[in-house]
Amino acid sequence: xIILDHNTGLITLHTRRTTYQxxxxxxxxxxxxxYGSRIRGDLSRLIPYAxxxxxxxxxxxxxxxxxxxxxxxxEYSGSGNGDYRLSSLALELPDGSCxxxxxxxxxxxxxxxxxxxxxxxxxxxxxxxxxxxITLEDTVAQVSVQLLYGVFEAxxxxxxxxxxxxxxxxxIRILQAASxxxxxxxxxxxxxxFDGRHTYERVPxxxxxRPGVQSVGSLRGISSHQHNPxxxxxxxxxxxxxxxxxxxxxLYSGNFQAAVERNQFDTARLTLGIHPDGFTWNLAPGExxxxxxxxxxxxxxxxxxMSRNFHRAIRDCLIRDPWAGRPKPVLVNSWETTYxxxxxxxxxxxxxxxxxxxxxxxxxxxxxxxxxxxxRGGLGDWWTNESKLPGGLAPFSxxxxxxxxxxxxxxxxxxxxxxxxxxxxxxxxxxxxxxxxYVRGRDQLVLDFTRKEVRDAVFxxxxxxxxxxxxxxxxxxxxxxxxxxWSAALPPERxxxxxxxxxxxxxxxxxxxxxxxxxxxxxxxxxGGGRFDAGMLYYTPQIWCSDNTDAIDRLTIQYGTxxxxxxxxxxxxxxxxxxxxxxxWASLAVRGTxxxxxxxxxxxxxxxxxxxxxxxxxxxxxxxxxxxxxIRNGDYYRLSRPDGPYTAWANVSxxxxxxxxxxxxxxxxxxxxxxxxxxxxxxxxxxxRINDEPELWPGDILMQAGYPLxxxxxxxxxxxxxxxx
Ligand code: GLA
Numbered sequence: 001x002i003i004l005d006h007n008t009g010l011i012t013l014h015t016r017r018t019t020y021q022x023x024x025x026x027x028x029x030x031x032x033x034x035y036g037s038r039i040r041g042d043l044s045r046l047i048p049y050a051x052x053x054x055x056x057x058x059x060x061x062x063x064x065x066x067x068x069x070x071x072x073x074x075e076y077s078g079s080g081n082g083d084y085r086l087s088s089l090a091l092e093l094p095d096g097s098c099x100x101x102x103x104x105x106x107x108x109x110x111x112x113x114x115x116x117x118x119x120x121x122x123x124x125x126x127x128x129x130x131x132x133x134i135t136l137e138d139t140v141a142q143v144s145v146q147l148l149y150g151v152f153e154a155x156x157x158x159x160x161x162x163x164x165x166x167x168x169x170x171x172i173r174i175l176q177a178a179s180x181x182x183x184x185x186x187x188x189x190x191x192x193x194f195d196g197r198h199t200y201e202r203v204p205x206x207x208x209x210r211p212g213v214q215s216v217g218s219l220r221g222i223s224s225h226q227h228n229p230x231x232x233x234x235x236x237x238x239x240x241x242x243x244x245x246x247x248x249x250x251l252y253s254g255n256f257q258a259a260v261e262r263n264q265f266d267t268a269r270l271t272l273g274i275h276p277d278g279f280t281w282n283l284a285p286g287e288x289x290x291x292x293x294x295x296x297x298x299x300x301x302x303x304x305x306m307s308r309n310f311h312r313a314i315r316d317c318l319i320r321d322p323w324a325g326r327p328k329p330v331l332v333n334s335w336e337t338t339y340x341x342x343x344x345x346x347x348x349x350x351x352x353x354x355x356x357x358x359x360x361x362x363x364x365x366x367x368x369x370x371x372x373x374x375x376r377g378g379l380g381d382w383w384t385n386e387s388k389l390p391g392g393l394a395p396f397s398x399x400x401x402x403x404x405x406x407x408x409x410x411x412x413x414x415x416x417x418x419x420x421x422x423x424x425x426x427x428x429x430x431x432x433x434x435x436x437x438y439v440r441g442r443d444q445l446v447l448d449f450t451r452k453e454v455r456d457a458v459f460x461x462x463x464x465x466x467x468x469x470x471x472x473x474x475x476x477x478x479x480x481x482x483x484x485x486w487s488a489a490l491p492p493e494r495x496x497x498x499x500x501x502x503x504x505x506x507x508x509x510x511x512x513x514x515x516x517x518x519x520x521x522x523x524x525x526x527x528g529g530g531r532f533d534a535g536m537l538y539y540t541p542q543i544w545c546s547d548n549t550d551a552i553d554r555l556t557i558q559y560g561t562x563x564x565x566x567x568x569x570x571x572x573x574x575x576x577x578x579x580x581x582x583x584x585w586a587s588l589a590v591r592g593t594x595x596x597x598x599x600x601x602x603x604x605x606x607x608x609x610x611x612x613x614x615x616x617x618x619x620x621x622x623x624x625x626x627x628x629x630x631i632r633n634g635d636y637y638r639l640s641r642p643d644g645p646y647t648a649w650a651n652v653s654x655x656x657x658x659x660x661x662x663x664x665x666x667x668x669x670x671x672x673x674x675x676x677x678x679x680x681x682x683x684x685x686x687x688x689r690i691n692d693e694p695e696l697w698p699g700d701i702l703m704q705a706g707y708p709l710x711x712x713x714x715x716x717x718x719x720x721x722x723x724x725x
Contacts, residue, residue: 015156028103030075037300056082073183090175102136120538142168155313166283174281178273179294187262192232199548201529202560209262217257221482223533230564252292253535254503280496311566321541329360331601340367353607358621363408380422382461397470408473433486441480449505478526510539549575550582551594568632572598592620593717637680652681657724668714676706686724
């Protein structure tokens, strides 16, 4: 609910459990007065005013030394106006002056959720979301900003984006435009970031805010394996089910920065948006620049409710799943079985073995096109390699159908090998500054997706190749970062726009794919989880969570990922042992348990398993099919951290009548302690049957006292299926 009080100038956004408030003051500065648990009243009364040394006073303060933008909590900070904290917007005017100083002009409510042209955004369902548009103006720059707010009451979700409009008659340059700025009255907070590397992504790191700016971000052109565009600010004592926390995510798949400043008076400011380094945008008269969308959820009761609200919002209002409402096929992916070494008979043998165990989708990974026999060549030549697949993909998909399976296919549209027909014909289509030697990643270069003709060419090849192919799924991969992006199609003064235009190009082509193949599910991937962000999820309802298929490592990776993203978005496969990534062995039960907590599949030669293992796989597949609705649409509870005696989590149905509790034991210890697993999310008044145990368990006992675990042996799995009676 959005409430505008025209008498006091108070602007209040209420969600189910939270309140967000702003107020334009006597000078038109839009103050941020409150964000936290739901309350009523004018919170501007809490804003302190004091004469602070070296905090300057704007002209309109008329000598009032207690009024300084350096001190006041603001909704969208400017720059060069006496506020030395993190700026949200920086402009360069034609005379070379830099700055941004905005004052409130008006605001309106729209009874629907705003959309952003060419950018991913949460959408409203059944009139649930409202929009607030606040306009601010910098009269010197002749620029206005529209602060957009989407209010999703039921999810405690507030989305934000900013439109910058040039009303003058000269081109100005945007040097920075954050998607959100959030001033909080106390910096006694911890910052949690989700960091890692290729094959070990999104591991939470938590530390108290220290004086100064702490930030994470990406300058790699993709959101990156190294840092995720999602951060949490929380009370020092916040945990899964207690104390205040704020989650902030950016729906963006390129360079980003999340920065938090603990300033001189121990208040905090968070900014989140496109990374300002290397970014500039020329805004001609009459033009509008739109930032990516950011999304905030405040939880008064810890991380669990915050995550579950993000999960529900992403599932209901962001993902556009062509398979929505239908059971998802369990897939087998060929990559870790065959790598590049396959032909149709090898693939069909693998498919046949898989189909016999209940697997329904066969994903043919890298190597099916051009002369792609290793990762050094062929990328960009999107026609079928008929020496591997005689007659092309159509007959192959028909043969799969005869086995009762559908076809999925790997593609990597954004990159090109120098050893390819595409590169030979268009060497100028790669992003590279003139005269600079190439910097290669996986021996490949990045295509200039800022150019429509380049996207058209790649799309044209794929459309021709996929014509008549019975296709169910595409895996859209991206296997390197951008380096020194420079486009031959843009003038020198626009080169600072390349990284953002690249992302817009990727989104445009993804949208074209969605429209051309509306029934095909696209899974995102960038060497696993190098582009696991809410921007991609708008186009690709699931993302390959990590190239690391070691089940024990996956416990940590999936745990970290779950703070923002729901299980249904995490591609998770059972792979062979010992793991090709860690050389570690894990039982099939452990591997199945871990993979089942995501978008489930296999990535191993199922034909090479023993009869007992095959029987276990068939049972896992059947079990997943029976509980997948619970896993995909239920509420997710982290029952432990991944570094204790066990890692445990639960999927609980929305009506609390069913739950799947999964646990994987940690490293062996001598004389293990007696442990009781305290469940969450159950109905305390209901009685639950656990697996086929004769005894019923009251929900309150399971949550307050816990379920007695057997003595845990290293890396063993337990799955408890609870049904209320
Ligand atoms: C990336 C992906 C893998 C696989 C290979 C194929 O690394 O993350 O899953 O598709 O590319 O080259």
